[in-house]
Amino acid sequence: MCTGVNIESMTNSEATRTRGARAGSYHHGDLRNALVRAAAELAEKGGPEAVTVRAAARRVGVTPTAAYRHFTNHEQLLGAAQEEAQRSLFGAMAETLDELDPDSDAVLRLFAVGRGYVTFALREPGLFRTAFGNRDRKNSEEWNSPAFDLLSDLLDELVEIGFTDPADRPDAELAAWSMVHGMSALLVERAIADEGPQAREAAIARVLTVVRRGLATGPNADAFQWDPRP
Structure with a gap:
């Protein structure tokens, strides 16, 4: 049979x-x-x-x-996954704004967004890598994202309130993003020693403080107080 x-x-x-x-x-x-x-x-x-x-x-x-x-092909699907990952990143950044007082100034909102960026990277390392990991896509496409637009809008507000000098506004996105993204990538890839939550938070606060100093070039910068700790 x-x-x-x-x-x-x-x-x-x-x-x-x-x-x-x-x-x-x-x-x-x-x-x-x-x-x-x-x-x-x-x-x-x-x-x-x-x-x-x-x-x-x-x-x-x-x-x-x-x-x-x-x-x-694989590149097309990865490109679509990258767009989805960038939307998730934007969602995490925007979520931090929802947690703030509606009357919070642009300085507080910008650095809340920066912390949201790092938090997303640590919480979703796979999506974080994917958001910027498709080397076959044009470099300009990585800067054409909701997250980048959000950063640009907040930097424009810093100029409007006198926190940042208009002369320092061009390419400020690149400087701010590079600092925060670099810290996020180092933490995700464990390129720096993770000595526990307190040490990690202190390192993130130092990076955000450096970013703040670089942007605080306007006539009203001293009027805005900010605590880098969560």
Whole structure:
């Protein structure tokens, strides 16, 4: 008797039908969105290296062929995952603003956002790496994000309230972002010794203090008090 072969054949056939049914159960846009969410989940756990079309397809429960209809290669899917990671980063930064007093000045809001940036990196290291880890994307695209726009708006406000001299406004994003991003990356990659929460908070406060000093060039800078501690 060939019962074993028949059962195996039936099992394989059933699996094929199941995968096909899953692929067919998604509308065109729904499957793409599901793949992007899956890619973001993969990035959350394993960073950009974990994001592949096949892995995302497997996570969603569709065939790689179905996934390739939406993303022709790994770079396209990773780019979509990067955009999702940057949206998550922006959400974490914006969340810190919601926790502040509505009347908080731009100085307090800017540095709350900076701390939110570092907190996101420590809480979601995989997404943090992914947000800036796609080297195949144009450099300008990494600066075209909601998080960068939020930083730019706050820096403009610093000029308006006299905290920052207008002459020092050009490219202030680059200086501020580099400092905070650098600290975040060093902590995530454990490039500096983690001597516990208190030492980590002290290091973050020092970096934010240096950023503040660099921006405090306006005529009203001394009028704004700020405590770098959380």
